[in-house]
Amino acid sequence: MIAIxxxxxxxxxMEKSQAIQGRSLWVDARRRLFRxxxxxxxxxxxxxxxxxxxxxxxxxxxxxxxxxxxxxxxxPNWWSGWDCNxxxxxxxxxxxxxxxxxxxxxxGARVSLAVGLVATLVSxxxxxxxxxxAGYLGGRVDNLMMRVVDxxxxxxxxxxxxxxxxxxxxxxxxLFVAIGAVEWLTMARxxxxxxxxxxxxxxxxxxxxxxxxxLAIITKHVIPNVIGPVVVYVTLTVPGVILTESFLxxxxxxxxxxxxxxxxxxxxxxxxxxxxxxxxxFPALLMAVTLxxxxxxxxxxxxxxxxxxx
Amino acid sequence: xxxYALRRFLGAIxxxxxxxxxxxxxxxxxxxxxxxxxxxxPPEVEQNIKAAYDLDKPVWQQYQIYLNKLAHGDMGPSFxxxxxxxxxxxxxxLPVSTRLGLSAMALALLIGSLMGIWAALRQNHxxxxxxxxxxxxxxxxxxxxxxxxxxxxxxxxxxxxxxxDVSLPVGGWNNGALRxxxxxxxVLALPQIAVIARLMRGSMxxxxxxxxxxxxxxxxxxxxxIVLRHALRAASLxxxxxxxxxxxAILTGSLVVEQIFGLPGxxxxxxxxxxxxxxxxxxxxxxxYATLIIVLNFLADMIYGLxxxxxxxx
Numbered sequence: 001m002i003a004i005x006x007x008x009x010x011x012x013x014m015e016k017s018q019a020i021q022g023r024s025l026w027v028d029a030r031r032r033l034f035r036x037x038x039x040x041x042x043x044x045x046x047x048x049x050x051x052x053x054x055x056x057x058x059x060x061x062x063x064x065x066x067x068x069x070x071x072x073x074x075x076p077n078w079w080s081g082w083d084c085n086x087x088x089x090x091x092x093x094x095x096x097x098x099x100x101x102x103x104x105x106x107x108g109a110r111v112s113l114a115v116g117l118v119a120t121l122v123s124x125x126x127x128x129x130x131x132x133x134a135g136y137l138g139g140r141v142d143n144l145m146m147r148v149v150d151x152x153x154x155x156x157x158x159x160x161x162x163x164x165x166x167x168x169x170x171x172x173x174x175l176f177v178a179i180g181a182v183e184w185l186t187m188a189r190x191x192x193x194x195x196x197x198x199x200x201x202x203x204x205x206x207x208x209x210x211x212x213x214x215l216a217i218i219t220k221h222v223i224p225n226v227i228g229p230v231v232v233y234v235t236l237t238v239p240g241v242i243l244t245e246s247f248l249x250x251x252x253x254x255x256x257x258x259x260x261x262x263x264x265x266x267x268x269x270x271x272x273x274x275x276x277x278x279x280x281x282f283p284a285l286l287m288a289v290t291l292x293x294x295x296x297x298x299x300x301x302x303x304x305x306x307x308x309x310x
Numbered sequence: 311x312x313x314y315a316l317r318r319f320l321g322a323i324x325x326x327x328x329x330x331x332x333x334x335x336x337x338x339x340x341x342x343x344x345x346x347x348x349x350x351x352p353p354e355v356e357q358n359i360k361a362a363y364d365l366d367k368p369v370w371q372q373y374q375i376y377l378n379k380l381a382h383g384d385m386g387p388s389f390x391x392x393x394x395x396x397x398x399x400x401x402x403x404l405p406v407s408t409r410l411g412l413s414a415m416a417l418a419l420l421i422g423s424l425m426g427i428w429a430a431l432r433q434n435h436x437x438x439x440x441x442x443x444x445x446x447x448x449x450x451x452x453x454x455x456x457x458x459x460x461x462x463x464x465x466x467x468x469x470x471x472x473x474x475d476v477s478l479p480v481g482g483w484n485n486g487a488l489r490x491x492x493x494x495x496x497v498l499a500l501p502q503i504a505v506i507a508r509l510m511r512g513s514m515x516x517x518x519x520x521x522x523x524x525x526x527x528x529x530x531x532x533x534x535x536i537v538l539r540h541a542l543r544a545a546s547l548x549x550x551x552x553x554x555x556x557x558x559a560i561l562t563g564s565l566v567v568e569q570i571f572g573l574p575g576x577x578x579x580x581x582x583x584x585x586x587x588x589x590x591x592x593x594x595x596x597x598x599y600a601t602l603i604i605v606l607n608f609l610a611d612m613i614y615g616l617x618x619x620x621x622x623x624x
Binding site: 054 | 332333336337339412447449450451452454455457459462558562565566568569570571580581584585587592595596599
């Protein structure tokens, strides 16, 4: 901390700066976010979906792998005009072997959300570390590190993921890592760019002149300023990852039966679209709503964290 | 410019090399080989097959043989599609995939930019909001949902507009007849239309605020002329840099689209080949895709340099 003399002008400046400090970037951002109705609705809806996925076994009397050959591909009760109606608590109807679609959709949500979050975390970890290192060290190291990213960028990554999934027999854990390893590139670029520009700012220079250590500069000044765009990008990565997972599942390379994910359910539903449209409609709808929510939250966060852009 | 092009070209060679090497060793690290079957073959027969495809040699040597052949334009025989070489398969599939992808790209660029410009000109009015909502829908609904939905709507139920029957064939290529192209191209283009519309709106809004646009307005230039002559060039820069990722996205999408609509492109070969451990075919398709992506990225950068005089490609 810089020593302040008895000069009244300095004291006044000090007081003002403290008053400004009282309303930090984050408090401001939170206030702006709370005022964004679409983003708040999305947060509530998304939490609801996540909670339902978490407590899926408690929400239905049927197990996700419970086969019932009496009720093969039956429509939900309230949807008339089909061969049979499932009745009971089969709110979304049943699939081709009589399993309850409601529970399966929620179990699919578990897998899809888990893949989305974990893979995003993997990409966040690699990306922030890599990008911050490159940006902070600068110079030749930075050049080399970003060249590597450039080369990786031009690889058709989805094909590597497909090969990986084939090779390692649809290992669930590998799915996380593989998708995360694909997504970190953009993250690294964003973090590096931010770090580079922040490194040049006056307040960093001021901190350095005030004798703050480099570690403190990074943690107290650089990272809080990098985090805004990173958080925004994270909320946009999650839906991307969910889409990638469902894409792999659709091609038959993702989760294996009887476990399920939205991609698997949608692929199943697409095959029986004519005879049992509910099998496509409900999983697709839930997935679309979830992706919508993430996008709205991302947009809301961007507006909240970047006051310039309003 | 020529020097830049040459250096980019030279830079592409190691990239391609890395891609080939990575995919080669990944494929060969896979448990199970292309000739594993339910029925165990007599050892002599198996030995002969392996010898015929060089599979009895160490992986390192196979890699050298493959690189050598590749340099001579030979991608080897397909393991599963007997009697066909990979070059032949790609030769029949690539025109289909290229035509599909380019049509989708053109459609997406046209409709996406038009929608984006329209939204930007009516910023914060209902037109803007509806275009942006549509774009959000287009981004969040995956190809493998839109494809069956559109098939159901136009192919199976059949739709009639103003008394005309506009039902479309649900699959097959039929030598690239227009009717067969409409559905797959639309499905492939939809997410790109959405992204491009968003990009275009964003950059157009920004460009329209620039001083030189205000000057043009003050001089009394008509809106159409301002947009087309003054703003479009600057506003389309983000689009150009998006072209690279867009190509990758369309290639990925074509895996699904070719599968759903049963089109004889190379995307289908890739998925089948990966599942069947058809090493040569998968490698061939990857080499092909990677080359495409690299070339198109390069073209995008060149166009960027041409459009924006501030960017110097040296």
